[in-house]
Amino acid sequence: MDKPLTATTAGTKSRLSRDLVLTAALKLLDAEGLDALTMRRLGQELGRDPMSLYRYAANRAALLDGVTELVLNELAIIGDDRDWQAQLRRIAHDLRLLALRHPNVVPLLVTRPLSTPLGLRPLGTLRPLEQILSLLIDAGFGPGDALHVYRAYYGFLYGHILNELQEFIVDPEENEALLRLGLHRLPAREFPRLRALAPVLADYDGAAELDQGLDILLSGLAARLTPRNNP
Amino acid sequence: MDKPLTATTAGTKSRLSRDLVLTAALKLLDAEGLDALTMRRLGQELGRDPMSLYRYAANRAALLDGVTELVLNELAIIGDDRDWQAQLRRIAHDLRLLALRHPNVVPLLVTRPLSTPLGLRPLGTLRPLEQILSLLIDAGFGPGDALHVYRAYYGFLYGHILNELQEFIVDPEENEALLRLGLHRLPAREFPRLRALAPVLADYDGAAELDQGLDILLSGLAARLTPRNNP
DNA sequence: AACAACTTCTCTACGCTGTAGACTTTACGC
């Protein structure tokens, strides 16, 4: 009979921990999507009874919150650019890449806060907000303006990510744009513009599109709200 | 024993229809949230066996898609403003109000397209896209530019809506801002900015914030991409 | 070495879910 083996031997029995659980959950989520992430399945993945998970997350919703927290930790806000615009730019691209790395997490990222009052959210998910506010205030913005900038910025950023993640391909084998995107299904009479745009849609460049948006937004913000030049 | 009563008597037996089903689903969703919207519960609400619903939606996911479609139909794109900027402004505010009217639908609106390739989405959800493209092209934009404008615009708009819907109140009875938002729970040392901003956060004006964002975005877009002045 | 106290993990069970497949009831054209 096999006994303890309590070492950190790859996939086998060692003491669980919140981090282990969340990491496994994220892995499963990345690999097979939200529906596959059930307590039973996750337990199985960890070689444990599903019930043991409840030691590390109060329930499934809390588990999902934990995963979003874990993912947001991959995002480093601090940077030593002196320029606030440059910092926001870098963060935006970082977040975009994060989203592309964990597309199945994006619905959670976007949706979970809708059912949790600001003050009750996991701290890890509030940290980016706090840090960006800090960044802006340090750059010379008044607190109120910093909040406005944050809102416009984050709103745009989340919107962009959602947009980009929707640009989906039906049939990657196909090289005719209309078919690749499945747009041939649309009645030509009702959707002439969309169908005509198939080739343009098919070669979407997310990073470039994000940059253009940021150009507009940041220069617009700068024109309207100037940081008085030292804190 | 009570027999047919096939009339349209308020809540009682008449022939079902897709519209009846979807409308009831939306009502339930609005009233009690996504979790309450189960096939069994909806059947009960309609006084029918849950299985009968499958005549009108292939499965639960399709039902949800149907609901988002239904909601998006409340949005009228066509307007007779001559000015594309004014039109986009009006649509933005309309969509915002729509979201406030059906907050529980927003997660669906935002999330369902992430798991459905563009070409396979319910036509009703693609119609706004087509119509806005039309609007922009009619205003003189080239098709490619129209798409860019659309993306920046819709991205920002969805972002704003998500932002606004997150600004949640914990305890509406309370009148101290910190407590209303539940921010007192945050460690003061780690979240000084956020805590200090409680009063500002507490009186968020969504419409105004949206307008400011639109000012920046639309003027930025106009500066970069000018419609050559007639089609 | 032995016991106690505490943490971690497992077992069993319940009520709920979506939905497949066979069946019955209803509506409608002739």
Next chain:
DNA sequence: GCGTAAAGTCTACAGCGTAGAGAAGTTGTT
């Protein structure tokens, strides 16, 4: 009135989240 097709129902199944009680494992004290 009858045949056919549509609409609605019934039964059943596998899977879900999780409450509650108990077993197993770990740690500290003597």
